[in-house]
Amino acid sequence: xxxxxxxxxxxxxxxxxxxxxxxxxxxxxxxxxxxxxxxxxxxxxxxxxxxxxxxxxxxxxxxxxxxxxxxxxxxxxxxxxxxxxxxxxxxxxxxxxxxxxxxxxxxxxxxxxxxxxxxxxxxxxxxxxxxxxxxxxxxxxxxxxxxxxxxxxxxxxxxxxxxxxxxxxxxxxxxxxxxxxxxxxxxxxxxxxxxxxxxxxxxxxxxxxxxxxxxxxxxxxxxxxxxxxxxxxxxxxxxxxxxxxxxxxxxxxxxxxxxxxxxxxxxxxxxxxxxxxxxxxxxxxxxxxxxxxxxxxxxxxxxxxxxxxxxxxxxxxxxxxxxxxxxxxxxxxxxxxxxxxxxxxxxxxxxxxxxxxxxxxxxxxxxxxxxxxxxxxxxxxxxxxxxxxxxxxxxxxxxxxxxxxxxxxxxxxxxxxxxxxxxxxxxxxxxxxxxxxxxxxxxxxxxxxxxxxxxxxxxxxxxxxxxxxxxxxxxxxxxxxxxxxxxxxxxxxxxxxxxxxxxxxxxxxxxxxxxxxxxxxxxxxxxxxxxxxxxxxxxxxxxxxxxxxxxxxxxxxxxxxxxxxxxxxxxxxxxxxxxxxxxxxxxxxxxxxxxxxxxxxxxxxxxxxxxxxxxxxxxxxxxxxxxxxxxxxxxxxxxxxxxxxxxxxxxxxxxxxxx
Numbered sequence: 001x002x003x004x005x006x007x008x009x010x011x012x013x014x015x016x017x018x019x020x021x022x023x024x025x026x027x028x029x030x031x032x033x034x035x036x037x038x039x040x041x042x043x044x045x046x047x048x049x050x051x052x053x054x055x056x057x058x059x060x061x062x063x064x065x066x067x068x069x070x071x072x073x074x075x076x077x078x079x080x081x082x083x084x085x086x087x088x089x090x091x092x093x094x095x096x097x098x099x100x101x102x103x104x105x106x107x108x109x110x111x112x113x114x115x116x117x118x119x120x121x122x123x124x125x126x127x128x129x130x131x132x133x134x135x136x137x138x139x140x141x142x143x144x145x146x147x148x149x150x151x152x153x154x155x156x157x158x159x160x161x162x163x164x165x166x167x168x169x170x171x172x173x174x175x176x177x178x179x180x181x182x183x184x185x186x187x188x189x190x191x192x193x194x195x196x197x198x199x200x201x202x203x204x205x206x207x208x209x210x211x212x213x214x215x216x217x218x219x220x221x222x223x224x225x226x227x228x229x230x231x232x233x234x235x236x237x238x239x240x241x242x243x244x245x246x247x248x249x250x251x252x253x254x255x256x257x258x259x260x261x262x263x264x265x266x267x268x269x270x271x272x273x274x275x276x277x278x279x280x281x282x283x284x285x286x287x288x289x290x291x292x293x294x295x296x297x298x299x300x301x302x303x304x305x306x307x308x309x310x311x312x313x314x315x316x317x318x319x320x321x322x323x324x325x326x327x328x329x330x331x332x333x334x335x336x337x338x339x340x341x342x343x344x345x346x347x348x349x350x351x352x353x354x355x356x357x358x359x360x361x362x363x364x365x366x367x368x369x370x371x372x373x374x375x376x377x378x379x380x381x382x383x384x385x386x387x388x389x390x391x392x393x394x395x396x397x398x399x400x401x402x403x404x405x406x407x408x409x410x411x412x413x414x415x416x417x418x419x420x421x422x423x424x425x426x427x428x429x430x431x432x433x434x435x436x437x438x439x440x441x442x443x444x445x446x447x448x449x450x451x452x453x454x455x456x457x458x459x460x461x462x463x464x465x466x467x468x469x470x471x472x473x474x475x476x477x478x479x480x481x482x483x484x485x486x487x488x489x490x491x492x493x494x495x496x497x498x499x500x501x502x503x504x505x506x507x508x509x510x511x512x513x514x515x516x517x518x519x520x521x522x523x524x525x526x527x528x529x530x531x532x533x534x535x536x537x538x539x540x541x542x543x544x545x546x547x548x549x550x551x552x553x554x555x556x557x558x559x560x561x562x563x564x565x566x567x568x569x570x571x572x573x574x575x576x577x578x579x580x581x582x583x584x585x586x587x588x589x590x591x592x593x594x595x596x597x598x599x600x601x602x603x604x605x606x607x608x609x610x611x612x613x614x615x616x617x618x619x620x621x622x623x624x625x626x627x628x629x630x631x632x633x634x635x636x637x638x639x640x641x642x643x644x645x646x647x648x649x650x651x652x653x654x655x656x657x658x659x
Contacts, residue, residue, distance in 0.1 A: 090540070098541045101532050112525045116492070119514035119522070123503055130157065138221070139563070139590055144293065147593045151221040151499075160220045163507045167228050172210035174228065180209070181232045184239045193252060196239050197259055203236045204263035204609070206476050212602065214558075218496035219507055223597035233601050237608035244612035253616065261618045264609045268476025270602060271300040271392075271469045273556055274307025276425075276459035277483040278572040279339065281306025282332075282581050283562040286588020287481045288314060289326060296599050300473045302392035302406075302465060304458040307481070308421045309336075309369050315391035316371035316383045316417065329585075333578045335368045340575065355432040359422050362431065366418040377446060379439050380420075381413035390473060393420045394458030394465050398433050404462040405455070407436075408472050414438045415449065424458040459484065461548045466556055477602050479595070480556030481588070485569055487554040488561055490526060494519040498558060499594025558598055562591040 127135070134154045141147035155161070167174045180203060187195030202208065210216075211232065216225040224230070244260065247253040272291070274284045284307055291297040303311025314322060325331060338357070341349070346356035375382050383391050393407045407420050416437040423434035433454035437446050462468065463484060469475040482488055494513050496502035504511045512519035530551070537547035562584070576584070612618075 094541045101536055105529050105532050108525050108529050115522055144593055154221040158507050160507055164226050171213050171215040177209040177232050181235050184235050196243050204266050206267055217498035217598045219501055223499035223594050233604050237604050240608040240612050244615050257616050257618050260612045264613050268474050270298045270477045271475035272298045273302045273464045273478055273480045274310050275463045275482045275484050276305025278306055279574055280483045280568055282576050282584040283483045283588040284310040284481050286585035287560055287592045290589040290592035294596055300390040304394040304463050305425050308393045308424045312417050313369045315387050315389040316378055318387050329578050329581050333576050333581045337575050339573045356430050359431050362422050363418050366421040370417045377416045377439050379414050380409040384409040393424050394462050395423045395455040396458055396460050398454045406468040423455040427457045464556055478556035480559045482554050482559055482561050491561055492522055498598045558595050560591050562587040
């Protein structure tokens with residue numbers, strides 16, 4: 001690089017001892033940057049910032065004083081309509097508008113938290129002592145067996161078994177599901193492979209008959225749906241296995257290959273998305289442990305900011321290495337040392353370099369999580385080939401309107417993972433913007449990615465990139481683990497959630513958490529705050545990237561939300577201890593246990609289709625995009641009239657949410 005020729009002699013001598021293309025050549029904050037515009041004069045930057053703030057304050061005061069005089073108010077409004085004054089009107093009106101809307105949102109936010117506190121107090125007041133004791137035991141469970149025993153005890157005290165045994169419910173199309181199950185059983189018992197194949201074409205929808213409706217899993221503390229749903233899923237998986245194992249002639253094999261290839265594409269895959277959250281990312285280790293114990297860890301794992309550490313940890317290790325390192329609390333806590341600097345050191349570094357922490361030090365910390373001992377400077381493609389799991393990391397290009405980028409082994413095969421981890425963690429003023437590094441597959445030499453674009457924290461725009469994961473991996477079901485402290489308080493399930501029943505009504509009854517009036521008020525406040533923030537973003541009133549932080553979707557198809565403590569806000573930028581890591585992992589596991597029944601319902605059919613495709617050697621090129629209804633023949637539709645137009649199954653395609 002041209003910048004190296006201008007290096008001081010001491011740094012030149014220091015670099016002679018480094019190997020060609022070493023990572024330090026691109027991470028040394030003390031060396032001149034290959035992009036001079038990255039390191040601006042700090043005095044100029046400070047002066048510009050202060051000047052902008054002063055100008056904004058002055059313009060705000062000017063606008064308010066003018067508007068207060070009614071005779072000038074109409075004149076100001078008319079001036080904003082003139083084409084040549086568009087830029088000036090935006091500059092004049094932006095700051096008053098921002099202050100006004102933020103003030104309104106602040107008032108609504110206070111009311112919202114008071115409302116949530118009231119609902120929590122009412123729920124505690126109406127709970128019986130037995131229920132309070134069992135729910136407390138749920139949160140303290142050490143493993144899934146202990147948790148399940150407490151959950152079933154709670155369900156038994158509420159009579160959930162009667163609801164599960166009853167087929168009837170308005171939450172799903174139970175007549176359609178029952179007929180599909182009966183037809184599969186009859187066709188299999190008569191060795192009618194064509195009948196099984198025709199019925200499976202209808203069963204390959206991700207939400208056929210509404211069996212994945214969240215309300216079906218929100219009645220039981222164990223998260224279990226109705227018995228007919230479980231039986232139906234088992235029958236579909238058994239029929240897929242039976243049909244794939246009975247392909248004895250060319251005609252049947254050809255039909256089955258076409259069927260399973262299309263069904264696999266239509267049903268889609270499952271992906272795990274881990275949010276940011278600073279030091280609170282340790283909760284994700286508990287989520288991964290619970291999924292790993294249940295053999296439900298998806299093959300595609302996405303991480304953003306702090307979540308990228310955990311995602312890389314899982315995808316850079318093979319199965320034996322993951323089982324060895326995942327449960328080693330001492331090794332995990334000893335390697336999570338990102339926040340070693342004292343506040344005084346951070347302030348000095350912020351003053352000198354414009355960021356609180358050293359990106360080179362963070363890359364060294366990320367090496368252990370990226371399994372650098374196995375393959376030095378591992379890339380996305382090397383991680384996929386080693387573990388069989390697809391890693392995805394979200395980063396944001398600098399610039400207010402720059403779109404987010406999803407790095408995968410398909411789009412960025414030779415990008416070095418540790419550089420992506422630091423880039424997605426580069427919160428402005430915490431870390432400097434980062435250039436992604438690529439490794440030459442032939443020589444192993446490191447070089448900046450073509451274009452040398454700068455990237456910052458991925459959670460700014462896409463903390464949970466559900467749409468991008470669907471495009472990259474056909475992930476129609478995204479399991480999100482959300483631990484961001486500014487996102488999680490906004491989660492409120494008026495009708496309950498999987499493994500978290502509503503306590504305000506009898507079992508199976510459509511009830512509202514806290515009562516209808518409080519639930520409606522909560523929804524109004526939450527939606528109105530979101531609408532105001534989206535308005536500020538759309539009129540370009542928010543400074544920098546801040547407009548995108550609170551307006552993105554923080555959810556997946558199912559969202560795991562470990563229970564955060566009030567004290568967690570004070571340890572966002574502190575290193576975890578072994579004790580805090582164990583506590584966080586327990587909370588993450590318990591939150592995941594609530595969703596396991598829903599995940600099993602989804603994954604059972606998905607894995608049956610994958611096994612059938614592997615057995616019949618179905619190539620990915622045979623897959624076609626489309627819904628199951630495109631395969632149904634007129635005769636099939638005549639046999640199942642409910643599929644034509646039914647309120648229960650109208651959302652079976654789920655183009656938006658992936659269910």
